[in-house]
Amino acid sequence: MPNHSLPTLEDVAREAQVSTATVSRSLNSPDNVAAKTLERVQAAVQKLGYSPNFGARALAAKRTNTIGAVIPTMENAIFARGLQAFQETISRNGSTLLVASSSYLRELEEEQIRNLVARGADAILLIGEDRSEEIYEFLKKRGIPYVLAWNYRPNSSHCFVGFDNRAAIKNLARKVLDLGHVTIGMIAGLTQENDRARDRVLGVREALAEYNIPGENFHVIETSYDFTNAGDALELLLEKKPKPTAIICGNDILAVGAVKQAKALGLRVPEDISITGFDDIEVSSIIEPPLTTVHIPHRKMGKIAAECLLAMRKNQVLSKSIKLNPFIVERGSLSKPGE
Amino acid sequence: MPNHSLPTLEDVAREAQVSTATVSRSLNSPDNVAAKTLERVQAAVQKLGYSPNFGARALAAKRTNTIGAVIPTMENAIFARGLQAFQETISRNGSTLLVASSSYLRELEEEQIRNLVARGADAILLIGEDRSEEIYEFLKKRGIPYVLAWNYRPNSSHCFVGFDNRAAIKNLARKVLDLGHVTIGMIAGLTQENDRARDRVLGVREALAEYNIPGENFHVIETSYDFTNAGDALELLLEKKPKPTAIICGNDILAVGAVKQAKALGLRVPEDISITGFDDIEVSSIIEPPLTTVHIPHRKMGKIAAECLLAMRKNQVLSKSIKLNPFIVERGSLSKPGE
DNA sequence: TTGAGAAATGCAAGCGCTTGCATTTTTTCC
DNA sequence: GGAAAAAATGCAAGCGCTTGCATTTCTCAA
Incomplete structure (x- = not known):
């Protein structure tokens, strides 16, 4: 709790022999203050x-210079x-x-969003699209x-800064199929209330359809x-008939867990089983064999999302979505089947 | 920016046919409001x-229910x-x-601390002890x-929630020495402006002294x-004379980088060189060989630090320091020398 | 030197909420 | 039933800052 009596604008005004308005301006728009005055105030x-x-300040100016973010968890490196x-x-922008x-809980997420708004966040970063219409209404x-x-x-009407x-x-699935795999397993994230996980399953299915895999x-x-x-x-996947020769994972964490387990089972990766x-993230190049995976420019995404939000807050304009381009990184956990 | 006209306390008061004071109380201390009234207000x-x-709210109540944290970087998993x-x-505590x-920049850190305080943080989490006396004065x-x-x-006068x-x-160094290593290399973090990194070097030196290692x-x-x-x-360490048989690293990231490089140089870990x-963090059990390392209860530390801060804010009492106990996890990157 | 326009400054009205104190209503207990 | 105590409510004074508008001061051309 702040100490009993911190100096206020008025104290500064008295000390500098000017009005509080001038002090305020010195702080917020120094260009409109005479050099000498400014100096005295400072x-x-x-x-x-x-x-x-x-x-x-927030009360009077109706803005907090605070930007909120609700993410599933900070523990995931991405x-x-x-x-x-x-x-x-x-x-850097003040x-x-x-x-x-x-x-990853939808209800908790919506509660957090309302919370941040109540706390004066004047713009918000959200992950993915899956949430109730009401909360979007609320924000609007x-x-x-x-x-x-x-x-x-x-085809969404929201402003995205991300990747498809x-x-x-x-694309990754196509690469797997091009290598000749015809029986595929997938370890996906939980798709309920998670559009990213869902879209990833969808993407794999589309590729399979293209290649007429039953x-x-x-x-x-x-x-x-x-991991576990x-x-x-x-x-479980290895028990399926026909047995998959390649496992596409929803993210690197799942893939690392799968690779570890495959090795524990005495399987060679990728000779006996390919895993993507x-x-x-970092672990993908640390595990043996290093993972063939999709590179996502996470840092870049965070930076651009921030710039977007800053701009939107300033101009009151809905910014256009920005699409980043992931690319496949071939490392070694994927090869032809039965090689 | 908030829409033109959101409802205010007064609007609610009018709607519920009570005074603004009652509405305020209904929100902040419902126990002091009659059930019927409360219902109407809600x-x-x-x-x-x-x-x-x-x-x-912040202006009138002189508290924001906001707690700040300045950390070196979120990118380090710890x-x-x-x-x-x-x-x-x-x-969970509202x-x-x-x-x-x-x-990891001291000046930037102090700037950030002031910033958070200016933003109304009513308690703050800081990492380590190294910073100017002024900033502690400021906080006080x-x-x-x-x-x-x-x-x-x-022996510090500050309130810590951490580990020594x-x-x-x-302790880890002792274990290394007990195994018979007599020439040791250390890859440490930058010790300037970083008491954790410095203390770690110090700890190793103390162990060496105990064992009379010149x-x-x-x-x-x-x-x-x-990593790189x-x-x-x-x-560089491998070029030293006498050549170290064990490398103690300041953290897992350094250790992983060292292991990777050792393997790239054709060395076997731990047979040719031990690395701790x-x-x-997760990578330490993913890399081959998995690291012998010191386990730090990071989550627990975060939780306790939060509880401490919450309590301090409430009671206005300086809390006692809390010491957590790390322990060594033996995995496989450390063995007897030249084995 | 003077006056018009520009620049700088001051005045004072809020911004929406909390809270100490005063007042009213309800409860309790003889 | 009534007085005293307790509970609930209302009144209104801020909390410290920003900002539109009015006023003063400065600048510069004629």
């Missing part, structure tokens, strides 16, 4: 150790990295980041600009993003 | 879609994990997290409680936390 600020009261870049960018996490009604990151959906999950993994040659298991779960899922990842 | 709030104005737990805890990062003067995490120093880096790595048998190279740098550092880590 000296007074310095002397008194003055720092504006946040609440008062969000941590993107958020870091996001934070750096808004910080704003501050207000963070909340949803643990309050005039809070928002950007959806980590996905990009061509569906298309990205589709349904019985494709099996999907959904699981939360966790991925290992279990791998075992998604995201290209 | 109905009005619902009907109008009212949500209190943050600035006004901070991400701790911060996630920290956030969850304060969120507060929100304001985040800034310092990129403003009456902002703070907690230092990720380290614990027995020096003691923890000292100075020329110990070489330290400092580098920023980065660690690899370079390893090469610190932190026990």
Whole structure:
């Protein structure tokens, strides 16, 4: 709790022998203040150790210079990295980041969004598109600009700064199929309430359709993003008939879990089984064999999302969606079947 | 920017046919309001879609229910994990997290601290102890409680919630020495302006002294936390005479970089060279061989730090420091020399 | 030197909420 | 049933800052 009596604008005004209005202007639009006055005010600020009261400022100016973000979890490196870049960018622009996490729970996420808005966030970063219509209405009604990151959906009306999950993994799946795999397993993230995970499954299915792979040659298991779960899922997939020769994973974490488990089962990767990842986080090049995966420019995404939000807040214009381009990184966990 | 005319307390008061004071109380201390009245107010709030104005509230109540944290970077998994737990805890207590990062730069960090305070943070989480006396003075003067995490120093006057880096790595070093290693290399983090990194070097030195290892048998190279740098550092260390048989790393990231490089150089780990880590982040059990490292309870630390801060804010009492206990995790990257 | 226009400054009205104190209503207990 | 205590409510004074508008001061051309 702030100490009893911190200096106020008025104290500074008295010290500098000007009005509070002038002090305020010296702080917020120094260009409109005479050089000499400005100097006096600054000296007074310095002397008194003055720092504006946040609440008062927010109340009077109707803006907080605070930008909110609700992400599923900071523990996943992809969000941590993107958020870091996001934070750096808004910080450089004089704003501050207000963070909340949803643990991938839709209800909790909506609560957090309302919370951030109530806390005065004047723009918000959200992950993906899946959430109730009401919450979008709410944001619209309050005039809070928002950007959806980590996905990009061509036909949506929202402003995205992200990449097309569906298309990205589709390309990877094509590459798998081109190598001759005809029975495929997929370890996906939980698709309910998660458009990114869903789009990734969709992308793989589309590729399979293109190559006329029959349904019985494709099996999907959904699981939360966790090494151990991925290992279990791998075992389940290996029991399917016909047995898959390639496992496409919803992200690198699942892929790492699968690779570990495959090795534990005495299988060679990729000779006995190919495994692919998604995201290209650090572990993907540390595990043996390193993962063939899809690289996502997380930092870049965070930075651009921040710039977008900053611009939207300023101009009150809905910004256009921005699509980033992921690309496949070939490392070694994918090869021809039965090689 | 908030829409032109959101409902205010007064609107709710009118709708519910009570005074604004009663509405305010209904929101903040419902126990002091008659059940019937409360009901009427809540109905009005619902009907109008009212949500209190943050600035006004902060101004009038002199507290924001916002807690700040300045961490070096979210990209390092250890901070991400701790911060996630920290956030969850304060969120559960009705507060929100304001985040800034310092990129390990002292000046930037102090700027960020002032920034968070100006933004109304009513308590702050800081990493480690290294910073100017002025900034501590500043915090004290403003009456902002703070907690230092990720380290614990027995003789400091600050409130820590962390672990004793020096003691923890000292134990690990002892274990290395017990195995018979007599020439040691260390890849440390940059120790300037970073008490954790410094304490870790210190801990190793102390262990060496205990075992009477002469100075020329110990070489330290400092580098920023980065895989590639660690690899370079390893090469440099291997050129030293006498050549080290064990490399103690300042954290897991450095250790992973060292292991990768060692393998690239055709060395077997641990047969040809032992390498140890610190932190026990996920990669340490994914790399081959998995790292022998020191486990730090990051999540627990984040949670406790949050609870501490919450309590300090409430009671206006300086909390006692809390010391967490790291422990060594033996995995496979450390063995007897020349085995 | 003077006067018009531009630049700088001051005045004062809020911004929407909390809270101490005063007042009214309800409850309790003889 | 009534007085005293307790509970609920209302009144209104701020909290510290921004900003539109009015006023003063400065600048510069004639």
